[in-house]
Amino acid sequence: MFDVICVPVDGSEYGYDAAEVAIEIAQKFSSKIAAVHVLEEFSLNSYDSEEDSGDAILAKITKRADEVGVEVIGHLLTADPLRDMKFIVDQTRADLVVIHAHGANNNRFVSFDENDVSDTQIGSVSERLLRNSDVPVLLIK
Structure with a gap:
């Protein structure tokens, strides 16, 4: 059903949670x-x-995936995550993206509830990817 699952990771616990779900899938x-x-x-x-730091983050995910027999291709890139994530996902030829709702930079949020901090609040990179991705996006909260 899914040949390649893209999981953007930033080193936060949220990112590792998303990676764990991606590995399970x-x-x-x-x-x-x-x-x-x-x-x-x-x-x-x-x-x-x-x-x-980026190499260590990717190594941690690769090690965890290796434990259960899942192949990981690591991509360490210099870019603007907000601007470039859709392009990066396209380049990985992913047919599913698993991304966390919040990231290491908890100061950049988009809320669907006006002027209210709530469970519907998500990070700006995740929000932009949800709106613009050509493949399904699984948002992990």
């Missing part, structure tokens, strides 16, 4: 995982430290 459908970590274009940290 991949197990059931004999799918591959395209794990994506985006290094933000403009960061105050050194590129080397950002790259090391």
Whole structure:
């Protein structure tokens, strides 16, 4: 049913929860995982430290998937996650995206309830991907 499941991960617990769901789905459908970590274009940290952190995040997901026999292809990219996530998903040739509702940067939220913090609040990257993706998106809360 799903050949490639894309899971964007940012190192947050939310991201790892989404990866766990993606791995479970991949197990059931004999799918591959395209794990994506985006290094933000403009960061105050050194590129080397950002790259090391991204490699560690992808390695953690790959290790977990290996334990249950799921193949992971890691993608460490420099981009703007808000602007470029749809393009990145398209490039992985995914037929499903599993993404977390909230990310490491909890300051960027979109709420469907005006001026109210609620259960319907999701991160800006997730919201944009839900609106623009050409493939199904499974939002993990």
